[in-house]
Amino acid sequence: MVVLDKLRASWYDKKHHLALGDTIQNYTLIKQIGEGRYGKVYLGINDTTKVIIKQLKREAFLRSPEKIKFELETLKTIADLKDPRFPVYLGRFKLEYVRGFIFDFKEGxxxxxxxxxxxxxxxxxxxxxxxxxxxxxxxxxxxxxxxxxxxxxxxxxxxxxxxxxxxxxxxxxxxxxxxxxxxxxxxxxxxxxxxxxxxxxxxxxxxxxxxxxxxxxxxxxxxxxxxxxxxxxxxxxxxxxxxxxxxxxxxxxxxx
CATH class of the missing domain: 1.10.510.10 (Transferase(Phosphotransferase) domain 1)
Known part of the structure; x- marks a missing residue:
């Protein structure tokens, strides 16, 4: 319980967060568009190409790595479908304090x-x-x-x-x-x-x-x-x- 409390507390440390203006794999974060149980979601852009950047909460990838693994396996399976109705997985990123996924951007x-x-x-x-x-x-x-x-x-x-x-x-x-x-x-x-x-x-x-x-x-x-x-x-x-x-x-x- 003490470990979990520390992990939750660390979420409020700025070093565990992406910020608008940050660059992830040549994509600049221009807007936060959502936040869920496992992380925050940002809109990123490189020239005219928009992407979705999902930052995983520290608690998620340290305490629930199996859930992250399931999500990654699912995303790769869906990417193979090449179906425009589903997210296209473009890759993942790993920084010192921040990890996450990159997807294509859906218009609408x-x-x-x-x-x-x-x-x-x-x-x-x-x-x-x-x-x-x-x-x-x-x-x-x-x-x-x-x-x-x-x-x-x-x-x-x-x-x-x-x-x-x-x-x-x-x-x-x-x-x-x-x-x-x-x-x-x-x-x-x-x-x-x-x-x-x-x-x-x-x-x-x-x-x-x-x-x-x-x-x-x-x-x-x-x-x-x-x-x-x-x-x-x-x-x-x-x-x-x-x-x-x-x-x-x-x-x-x-x-x-």
Missing amino acids: DSIEYLLCHKKVRYHKPEIREFALQILDMLEVLHSKNIVHKDIRIPNLILHKGKLSLIDFGLARFIDNKRYKTELDFWYLGDFIIHLLYYVYDTAPKSLVDKPWYKQLDLTAQELYFLKRLMRVERKTHPKYETVAQIRNDLLSGEIF
């Missing part, structure tokens, strides 16, 4: 930014289209034995109507024990519910403390679909086994 805005800052609202037909795009990406990842485990609004980038999926820090190789495809299906359901709430009218007082499936205005088919994704009322709502099953239901014309 995160769904989180669009919802929270630009106040964009998505209705059922658009949500359905997003879900279908996410399923297409999951089909590719699952075929490579990868489960993403973090399909959230900050990690989905929208550009000209097309989604990209970023941040594979929690991704793992599927073992059908702890890491299963149904984890990604749960996150898909959570993503859909999240977007539905942004166009949701305030509930009557009698529903304020009720769960989402009591509050949201959903048809019986939509409710059944989301409960299957979210593993709610499992005895009467069997889980989805494959991406194809989910896609077929979305294309049935009865959902969203």
Whole structure:
């Protein structure tokens, strides 16, 4: 515990941080664009080429090296796909006090930014289209034995109507024990519910403390679909086994 406290304290030491204006492999850091559990994310530029530079927290690479190893292996597997919807791993860097990864830059805005800052609202037909795009990406990842485990609004980038999926820090190789495809299906359901709430009218007082499936205005088919994704009322709502099953239901014309 003492060691962990020291590691956390060291995170506030400036020498363990990158700073705007620093140069990493000829890329100058011009903007911090995010911070997560395992590090900070910066926008870097070299002439006209933009990249993403992810600085790992000292605690992450000293206390959880196996997680960093998993992320690196996953990134290399994804890079081999040469699929523009996923991050392209460009390499890693190791300085005296700082380590991290370099990725290509994805044009567009995160769904989180669009919802929270630009106040964009998505209705059922658009949500359905997003879900279908996410399923297409999951089909590719699952075929490579990868489960993403973090399909959230900050990690989905929208550009000209097309989604990209970023941040594979929690991704793992599927073992059908702890890491299963149904984890990604749960996150898909959570993503859909999240977007539905942004166009949701305030509930009557009698529903304020009720769960989402009591509050949201959903048809019986939509409710059944989301409960299957979210593993709610499992005895009467069997889980989805494959991406194809989910896609077929979305294309049935009865959902969203």
